[in-house]
Amino acid sequence: MALTTYQLEQEIVTLNMQIEGHAKAGYEKDLRIAELEQNLADHSAQAFSIGETYAAALTRVAELESQLNKALGQLAEVPKWQPIETAPYNEYFLAGNAEGTAVAGKDSWGEIYPAGVFATYDGCGTVAFSIGAPTHWMELPKLPSPNPEQANG
Numbered sequence: 001m002a003l004t005t006y007q008l009e010q011e012i013v014t015l016n017m018q019i020e021g022h023a024k025a026g027y028e029k030d031l032r033i034a035e036l037e038q039n040l041a042d043h044s045a046q047a048f049s050i051g052e053t054y055a056a057a058l059t060r061v062a063e064l065e066s067q068l069n070k071a072l073g074q075l076a077e078v079p080k081w082q083p084i085e086t087a088p089y090n091e092y093f094l095a096g097n098a099e100g101t102a103v104a105g106k107d108s109w110g111e112i113y114p115a116g117v118f119a120t121y122d123g124c125g126t127v128a129f130s131i132g133a134p135t136h137w138m139e140l141p142k143l144p145s146p147n148p149e150q151a152n153g
Helices: 005-077 148-152
Strands: 092-097 100-106 112-114 119-121 127-129 136-138
Touching: none
Parallel strands: none
Antiparallel strands: 092 100, 092 136, 100 112, 119 127
């Protein structure tokens, strides 16, 4: 059966409309793909930024851990109060009780005696602590270095 010119024109119009529809759908798909690619690029950049921030945070945590370990090491070096009965013989130390502290020593017989201005003398041969009898002791701190650079390093 032969188609009339009108029918052929109508078929061409229909095919052109279908082609335009497919072209429009393809264009919309291309736009959506471009949008998704941009979103992916944005998320990748954000993930990279987060990764950099995380790496910087890990570095800072490592620095702080190092500082903490150094401080804990220094804290371990700080003398601690100990019962007066364990004080060393024949050397000076810091003696103390709830009233205060004083430099003191322990002689060969185990007697604890105050040193210098931390003592009172009753005039009859008795020397006593001005703070009362010590209950605890600790090592005297190290003397400062005469060279300030050595003290800091």
